[in-house]
Amino acid sequence: MLLQRHLRIVACNTEEHAMDTSAIQVAFASTDMKTVNQxxxxxxxxxxxxxxxTxxxxREAAQFQAYAQDGxxxxxxxxxxxxEGCAAVYCQAIGGSAIRQLTVQGIQPVKVSEGATIHELLESLQTELRNGPTNWLAKAVQKQQKSGDSNNNRFDEMEAEGWNE
Structure with a gap:
């Protein structure tokens, strides 16, 4: 499947947001950027x-060529x-093979009902993050925090090695 268009949003406040170790990335299968409809x-x-x-x-929007559900x-x-790097992907339906491949990558597939809005799903995620995440979301937050810690520790390790200019 060929990627036709890919928009990656880069701005100062967005980059700071991405560096936040509590931030997780989630994807939505959507043609209108409002509802999960794919x-x-x-x-x-x-x-x-x-x-x-809060x-x-x-962060991104990507469009692919249209293909049938042909296996x-x-x-x-x-x-x-x-x-890659997403904690979850929300969609209306998903096959067993795709579920297995996503979970190997550490991505949680989430099946939602028809008409589910991205706005409501984001609010629900935020509420869960505030109230203490459960199940897959807790694992995703922990994974993200470990990734952030390892990135921060590498500079300490470099300093301990005695870098000179």
């Missing part, structure tokens, strides 16, 4: 948000690549 395998587009307990920031696994490779 099957994962045949999804024509995804929007990705960075989410903390904010949700649009052709090769078409999913670009989608898996796009979703």
């Amino acid at each position: 099957h994962f395998g045949s999804s024509e587009s995804f929007v990705i948000y960075s989410v903390t307990a 904010s949700a920031t649009l 052709n696994e090769d078409k999913l490779a670009e989608k898996f690549k796009l979703l």
